[in-house]
Structures are given as C-alpha cells and as structure tokens.
Amino acid sequence: MTGVGLAVVGLLLCFVGLRSIHLALLACGFALGWLVAEGLGASVAVAAIVAACAAVVGWVLARVVLRAALFVVGGLAGGVIGAKLFGLLEGDDGNVLLAVIFVVAVAVLSGLAAQRYHETAAIWACAFGGAGLALSGLGRIWPDTLGFLRTPDTTAEAVLSAAAWLVLGALGWTVQRRLVQQSSQAPV
Structure with a gap:
C-alpha cells in the first residue's frame, strides 16, 4: 500500500504538479518528508506521519x-x-x-532557480521530483523486481534507475509544459 501511495503522489507531482500550486506544495512536502524519514530509517507509520506533517508545513509556509x-x-x-x-x-x-547537506543544497539551488526562472524551473523540479518519488514507490511495490529503482545495489542498476528517472521526468515535464500553456491560452 505504501508503495502505491508513493507512486500515485509521485505521478501527480510529475505530470500535473504545477497545474495546481496547492497540489504541488502538498505533494512536494509529502515526498520530501517521506524520503527524508525513510532515509533515516523510520518505520512506514512514522514516515507517513512525517510526510503528512511536511506536506502541511510546506503548504502553510508557501501560503504565508x-x-x-x-x-x-x-x-x-x-x-x-x-x-x-x-x-x-x-x-x-x-x-x-552528508545526505542532509546534499539534499538541502539541491533544495536551495532548485528553489532559487524556480524563483528566478519561474514556471520553467518549477515545472522541471516538479516533474523530476515526482518521477523520482514515483519510481521509488514502484520499487517499494515490487521490491524483488523493481527494488533497484528505490536503492540500486550495482552500477548497472544505478544507471538503469537514473535512465528511467530521466525518461519519466522528461515525459512529466513535457505534459506539464503543455498543460500550463493550455491554461494560459484559455479565455477568461
């Protein structure tokens, strides 16, 4: 069940993340909370609670x-x-x-890029963030077959996982770009 939830949230973020800023905030906060809690060895229940709290905190922070x-x-x-x-x-x-420093550094750089380049960078971040979460969810659903999408053990698995991430992220970016263009061209 947890893998399915992660995959669904990841796919929503990947393909329609910027269509709704509220959805993007909640999904990003949930994803970040889940991945950090899971990375620190939290149980599924604790990771879900941390993820839900991170989603709410991210949404409130953005609204404020x-x-x-x-x-x-x-x-x-x-x-x-x-x-x-x-x-x-x-x-x-x-x-x-090292993980915390790396994650915070990428988060700040991505945030600055989104602030500077607006929708273009935010769409990119949502698409690739969602794709990463969706693939981690698939790895959790089928750990024996697709577990390498979550944590690869070999170089070949890491390359395959990275390639799948890039392809899904690019597909999500393309879909979101079209959705944002369509919504900006729609008559008011």
Whole structure:
C-alpha cells in the first residue's frame, strides 16, 4: 500500500504538479518528508506521519510567504530530487550528515532557480521530483523486481534507475509544459 501511495503522489507531482500550486506544495512536502524519514530509517507509520506533517508545513509556509511560493515549491521539489540523487549515488550506505547537506543544497539551488526562472524551473523540479518519488514507490511495490529503482545495489542498476528517472521526468515535464500553456491560452 505504501508503495502505491508513493507512486500515485509521485505521478501527480510529475505530470500535473504545477497545474495546481496547492497540489504541488502538498505533494512536494509529502515526498520530501517521506524520503527524508525513510532515509533515516523510520518505520512506514512514522514516515507517513512525517510526510503528512511536511506536506502541511510546506503548504502553510508557501501560503504565508506568498511572494516566495515558487521558491518554496522549487525548494521542496529540489529536496526530493536531492534525496533521489543521493540515493542513486550512495545507496543505503550513505552518511546521514552528508545526505542532509546534499539534499538541502539541491533544495536551495532548485528553489532559487524556480524563483528566478519561474514556471520553467518549477515545472522541471516538479516533474523530476515526482518521477523520482514515483519510481521509488514502484520499487517499494515490487521490491524483488523493481527494488533497484528505490536503492540500486550495482552500477548497472544505478544507471538503469537514473535512465528511467530521466525518461519519466522528461515525459512529466513535457505534459506539464503543455498543460500550463493550455491554461494560459484559455479565455477568461
């Protein structure tokens, strides 16, 4: 069940993340909370609670700091991207402090890019953050077959997981780009 939930949230973020800023905030916060809690060895129940709290905190933070909403969305999605990248590069053997520093650095860079380049960078961050979460969810649903999508053990698995992530993220970016263009061209 948890893998299905992660995959659904990841696919929503990947394909329609910026269509609704509220959905993007909640999904990014949930994803970041889940991946950080899971990376620190939390149980499924604790990870779900942390993820739900992170979703609410991210949403409230963005609502309070309205002008910085794209920074927050980009930062949360960037945190998801950073967590996925760290998992691909380090697997289960990574240093916790290094993981936190890496995730925060990617989150801040992604947030700054979203604030500077607006929708373009935010769509990119949502698409690739969602794709990473969706693939981690699939790895959780079928750990024997697709577990490498969550934490690869070999270089070949890491390359295959990264390729799947790039393809799904690019597909999500393309779909979101079209949705945003259609909504901006729709008569009011």
